Amino acid sequence: MTSRASRFWRSIFVIARRDYSAILFSRSFIFFLLGPLFPIVVIAMAGGIGASVSGQLQNPKLGIAMQAEDVDAFVAARDKLARTVPDTPEVVVVLRLKPGENVMTRSLLDRVKDGSPIVAILSGPLSNPKLTGAGGQIDRWEGPVTLIAAEAMRGDTTALPAVNMERTITAKADTARKRIRTAQASQTLLFLLTMLLAGMVMSNMVEEKANKIIEVLAAAVPMDAVFYGKLIAMLGVSLTGLAVWGVFLSPIAIVGAGLPTFAAPAVGWPLFLLFGLIYFSFAYLLLGSLFLTIGGLAATVREVQTLSMPATMLQLIVFFFASYALGAQGEPIEWVAIVFPLSSPYIMLARSAVDGALWPHFLAIVWQAFCVALIIKGGSTLFRKTVMKSGPAPAKRSILDRIRGKREPA
Known part of the structure; x- marks a missing residue:
């Protein structure tokens, strides 16, 4: 059992290292880094105009x-x-x-x-x-x-x-109100990053299906390991991109109108940033595992493009649901958002800004990890049964054909 588990984790590491290196050292990674600059410029311009108008009004x-x-x-x-x-x-x-x-x-x-x-x-x-x-x-x-x-x-x-x-x-009420703003800002940032980065998983899976690479990988390692490896590799690429963006943008955000404009979260900035990294990873893994399954079932890039709109709508619905649950703290709707896997990272990150209790985060992290494993297991099983077939199933012969077959001489 131990050697089997060891081979399984080695297979995951090999797949993850292969995909991570292939993407990181390709020309597409440069465009991946430059891609967010255009929406950032548009958002900054719109925000500046909106702030100017709001300030006047x-x-x-x-x-x-x-x-x-x-x-x-x-x-x-x-x-x-x-x-x-x-x-x-x-x-x-x-x-x-x-x-x-x-x-x-x-x-x-x-x-x-x-x-x-x-x-x-x-x-x-x-x-x-x-x-x-x-x-x-x-x-x-x-x-x-x-x-x-x-x-x-x-x-x-x-x-x-x-x-x-x-x-x-009162000072306490004022602090609570400002922490709500910090929570809302963290949810919005988490949503934007997840929406921007998670969509790569679908197209990557379709490309390898078209090139028959996925068949070679599936013949060498378990399908679960292929899914885990690809998802971890894409998460690693996303974290690398975030690190590069953070090096260039964090000085601007801190010196300008960045962190000083937000109230300190209830758990403190160091732990809040750590939770932000953890919950981004789980939000990416949860959504990426679904996208990986969808990409595995899609036959062409056109199908992926067709499915991208419902996937974007799914992310918007999850974000709005988590934002609504933030305004209903202590009510059943908040607990539904915590238990629902896709919205759990959003509401828990916001909760760390307004509530200093730590034990709910440990339970939420365990629950989200279990959901990731469950989705990957279901997705890989579905992919193996519906896509990875050795050939078409043999057609059933009719009774007349069977009778004729028996009468024919051997």
């Missing part, structure tokens, strides 16, 4: 709900100091209160913030203003609001009023 603004004379004085002081005071907020007059009239700033902010760029409300008298809004935003505005209020009261900044701060989002 959704620039955070400060709403004012004060006495009418205080509103006029504050707006005039703000316009006067806008060019000299850094981070001066843009203001929008929400309410002009009558003498003796009060307002509940929290409820007012809840009414105006949906679909509005107003993220905070300034209320109260100028001598003791109250700033209500999200903690990170009003902390940045505290200094400018103090200077503007002082200018509005006396025409100078010798006496600064005390600004009362009322944070509508």
Whole structure:
């Protein structure tokens, strides 16, 4: 049993090394590395334009709900100091209160913030203003609001009023919200990489079928080993490509608007990046094993091209399902996404960003490895029974032919 298992793993290693070397040292690998540059450029251009438009339309603004004379004085002081005071907020007059009239700033902010760029409300008298809004935003505005209020009261900044701060989002809730963004970004990146790289498996299998290479391999080693070897080789090529891209793109991402813009995941960046590598590998192996089976059953490259659209739709459905499950944490839909093999890597990577528990990841990794082995076993068996045949099955003779055969002399 031990020698048989040893031969099996040696066969996998031989197939994987052969395919990996053949692809890595070919001219197609150069085009493989250059291919993602075009969608990256398009995405960067679209993202830059979208960010510019979004920044113009959704620039955070400060709403004012004060006495009418205080509103006029504050707006005039703000316009006067806008060019000299850094981070001066843009203001929008929400309410002009009558003498003796009060307002509940929290409820007012809840009414105006949906679909509005107003993220905070300034209320109260100028001598003791109250700033209500999200903690990170009003902390940045505290200094400018103090200077503007002082200018509005006396025409100078010798006496600064005390600004009362009322944070509508706690630090814990704010951190959780930012971690959700990190989780969503990780899911999107995992989806893009998997969709970009996993499709190579189908075409590779069809090419070797057309060249009769697969028949030579199947005659020398078990079909399971051929599937494992090819899948591991393609994963190795993909990881090599990711390493090359990472060397060139990581400095740009870190220095520019990269990692510093995302909240630290619950498990920490080192472990999160490790989980990202592990879950990318399993997402690739799970989807690649299905594609390998499909490519093995396809007879021509045209059939592969026909099947590529349903395969892409499958990836989109899995991605949308995992994204929806991220917004339903703790509900049955999340556990369905964890158990379903194709969506499990996506939801577990996102879970590592919002939840620091480690034991679910060990169970998920074992489950995903089992599913990969199960799909490869089923795919290789199906390939062996439907494709690898020595010849057409003999036709059944009719009863009349059998009778005539018996009457013929030997």
